[in-house]
Amino acid sequence: MTPHSYLLTTAQRQQARQRAFASGISATDLLEADGRAAAHELRRRWSARKVTVLCGPSVTGARGFTCARHLAEAGFTVRIAVPGAAESASDPAGELSKFWSIPVETLNSTVIGGADLFVDALAGAGSLPSLLPEIRAALARRPLIALDIPCGVDPDNGAVTFDMKADLTIAFGSKSPGHLLLPGRLHCGEVVVVEGGLSDALAIPTEPATFENIPALWIQQFPWPKAEGHKFNRGHALICGGWPMTGAARLAARACARAGAGITTLAAPSEAMMIYAISLESMIVHPISLPNDFTKLIATSRFSGALIGPGAEADEDTRSRTLELLRTGRPLVIDAGALSAFSDAPEDLYAAICGSCVLTPHDGEFSRLFDTGGDKLIRARRAAARSGAVVVLKGADTVIADPDGRVVINGNAPPTLGTAGAGDVLAGLITGLLSQGMAAFPAACAAVWLHGEAAEAFGPGLIAEDLPEMLPRVLLSLLNMAHPAAALDQGAV
Ligand SMILES: NC(=O)C1=CN([C@@H]2O[C@H](COP(=O)(O)OP(=O)(O)OC[C@H]3O[C@@H](n4cnc5c(N)ncnc54)[C@H](OP(=O)(O)O)[C@@H]3O)[C@@H](O)[C@H]2O)[C@@H](O)CC1
Numbered sequence: 001m002t003p004h005s006y007l008l009t010t011a012q013r014q015q016a017r018q019r020a021f022a023s024g025i026s027a028t029d030l031l032e033a034d035g036r037a038a039a040h041e042l043r044r045r046w047s048a049r050k051v052t053v054l055c056g057p058s059v060t061g062a063r064g065f066t067c068a069r070h071l072a073e074a075g076f077t078v079r080i081a082v083p084g085a086a087e088s089a090s091d092p093a094g095e096l097s098k099f100w101s102i103p104v105e106t107l108n109s110t111v112i113g114g115a116d117l118f119v120d121a122l123a124g125a126g127s128l129p130s131l132l133p134e135i136r137a138a139l140a141r142r143p144l145i146a147l148d149i150p151c152g153v154d155p156d157n158g159a160v161t162f163d164m165k166a167d168l169t170i171a172f173g174s175k176s177p178g179h180l181l182l183p184g185r186l187h188c189g190e191v192v193v194v195e196g197g198l199s200d201a202l203a204i205p206t207e208p209a210t211f212e213n214i215p216a217l218w219i220q221q222f223p224w225p226k227a228e229g230h231k232f233n234r235g236h237a238l239i240c241g242g243w244p245m246t247g248a249a250r251l252a253a254r255a256c257a258r259a260g261a262g263i264t265t266l267a268a269p270s271e272a273m274m275i276y277a278i279s280l281e282s283m284i285v286h287p288i289s290l291p292n293d294f295t296k297l298i299a300t301s302r303f304s305g306a307l308i309g310p311g312a313e314a315d316e317d318t319r320s321r322t323l324e325l326l327r328t329g330r331p332l333v334i335d336a337g338a339l340s341a342f343s344d345a346p347e348d349l350y351a352a353i354c355g356s357c358v359l360t361p362h363d364g365e366f367s368r369l370f371d372t373g374g375d376k377l378i379r380a381r382r383a384a385a386r387s388g389a390v391v392v393l394k395g396a397d398t399v400i401a402d403p404d405g406r407v408v409i410n411g412n413a414p415p416t417l418g419t420a421g422a423g424d425v426l427a428g429l430i431t432g433l434l435s436q437g438m439a440a441f442p443a444a445c446a447a448v449w450l451h452g453e454a455a456e457a458f459g460p461g462l463i464a465e466d467l468p469e470m471l472p473r474v475l476l477s478l479l480n481m482a483h484p485a486a487a488l489d490q491g492a493v
C-alpha cells in the first residue's frame with residue numbers, strides 16, 4: 001500500500017503530528033509548510049486578486065493564517081476573518097501571531113463583500129461556527145477553496161452538518177475518508193493533495209488502515225495472462241445461472257470472461273439452457289435438471305472460482321447450493337439472491353464462510369444480513385470481521401472491507417453505474433479475477449475500480465451490457481500503468 005492512498009482520520013492526523021513533534025519538528029514548521037503549499041496551489045490556479053480567508057479556531061484555521069500571509073506576500077489583497085471575536089484567532093503553537101501582519105477581522109458581510117475568492121479554513125473545530133445564511137449565500141457567489149475539508153463535513157465519515165460546498169479542497173499529505181464518502185464528497189469539489197509539512201514516513205497511520213482505491217494498491221497482484229499459460233490454468237470460473245431472470249448471470253459471465261478467466265462454465269436450469277448457450281459462444285453450459293446435478297457438477301468440475309446469486313431466487317435451493325460451494329473451499333463470490341437466501345439465519349452463512357470469499361451486497365441486501373448501525377466504514381468493517389468474508393458494500397462510494405480490518409473506499413464510479421445489471425457485472429468481474437488466483441481483497445478492489453473506469457470510459461447512455469465491452473480498453477490502460485515498456489510496444493503497432 002502506498003503512503004499516498006492512505007486516508008487519515010482526525011485521530012490519525014493528530015498522532016502523526018505528535019510523531020513529528022517527537023522527532024523535533026515544531027508546530028510552526030508544519031503550519032508554515034502547509035500554508036505555503038496551499039498558497040502555492042492557489043497561485044497556480046489564480047492570479048493575484050482580492051481574497052478573504054476565513055479562519056476557524058483550529059489547526060485548519062492556523063493553516064489559513066499562514067496561507068493568507070503567503071498570498072499577501074505574492075501580491076494578493078488579503079483579509080482575514082474569524083467567526084466570533086477577532087481575539088479568538090487560532091494560534092495553537094502560541095507563536096504564529098508574530099508572523100501576522102494582516103489585521104484579523106470578525107466575520108460579517110462587510111469583510112467578505114468585494115472579495116474575488118474565499119478560502120474556507122474553518123474546518124476541524126470541535127464545534128462548528130454557525131454561519132449566518134446571508135454569509136453562506138455570499139460565499140456561494142465566488143470560488144470557495146477549502147483547506148483540509150469544507151466546513152461542516154466530518155473528515156472521518158463524510159457526514160455533513162453544514163451546507164457549504166467548496167469548488168476546490170486542498171488536503172495536506174493525504175486525503176481523509178470524508179473526501180470520498182457521501183455526502184461529504186459532494187461538498188468537496190475537486191480534491192487536490194499537496195505535500196505539506198508532514199513527511200510520508202511520519203504520516204503512515206496506525207490501525208485501522210483505510211485507503212483510497214487506486215491501482216497501486218493491487219496492480220502488482222493483477223493476473224495478466226502469462227506466455228506459458230493456457231486456458232486450463234488461466235482460471236476456470238463457474239457461474240450459477242438463474243431462471244426466469246437469466247440476464248443477471250449472463251452479464252456476470254461476460255464480465256468474468258473479459259476479466260481474463262480462461263474458461264467460463266455456466267450451471268443453467270435446464271429450462272434456460274438455450275438462452276444461456278446462445279448468449280456467449282465461448283461459454284460452456286451445463287444443464288441442471290435433477291436435484292443432484294448441481295452436486296455432481298461441482299464434484300467433477302475443476303473450477304477455481306465460482307459465483308452464485310445473480311438472478312437467483314432467495315430460496316432454499318439457492319441457500320443449499322451456496323453452502324455446497326462454500327464446502328468446496330474454493331474462492332466464491334456470493335451476490336444478490338444468494339445473500340438474501342440467508343436473511344432468516346445470517347449466522348449460518350457466517351459459520352460456513354472459510355476460505356477466499358467475497359460478499360457483494362447493496363444497502364438493501366446488507367441490511368438483511370448485518371447490523372446497520374454506524375457509518376459506512378464501521379458497517380463494512382464489522383460485517384467483514386463478523387462473516388470472515390471480504391465485504392463489498394456497494395453504492396456511489398463503494399467500501400471494500402477485509403476481515404483483517406483494512407478498508408478501501410472507491411471514488412471513481414460515475415452516477416451512470418446506478419443501472420440494472422451493473423451489480424451483476426461487478427460480481428462477474430470479481431469472480432473472473434478470483435478464478436485466476438488473485439486474493440479476495442485485491443480482486444474485489446481491482447474489480448470495483450475496473451467497473452468504475454469502464455462506466456466512465458463509456459460515458460452517458462450506459463447500460464450494464466456496455467460494461468464488459470469497455471473492459472478491453474480499460475485493461476489496456478491498466479496494462480500500460482503496470483508495464484510502461486509494454487505501452488511503447490502497443491503504441492508502435
Ligand atoms: N437482467 C436481469 O436478469 C437482472 C436481474 N437482476 C437480479 O434481480 C434480483 C433482485 O435484485 P434487486 O437488487 O433488484 O432486488 P432486491 O434484492 O429485492 O433488493 C431491492 C430492495 O433493496 C433495497 N435497496 C437498498 N439499497 C439498494 C440499492 N443500492 N440497490 C437496489 N436496492 C436497494 C430497496 O429498498 P427501497 O430502497 O425500495 O426501500 C429495494 O426494495 C437479483 O437476483 C439480481 O441479480 C438485477 O440485477 C437487474 C438485471
Ligand SMILES: [K+]
Nearest residue numbers: 350353387388
Ligand atoms: K466464518
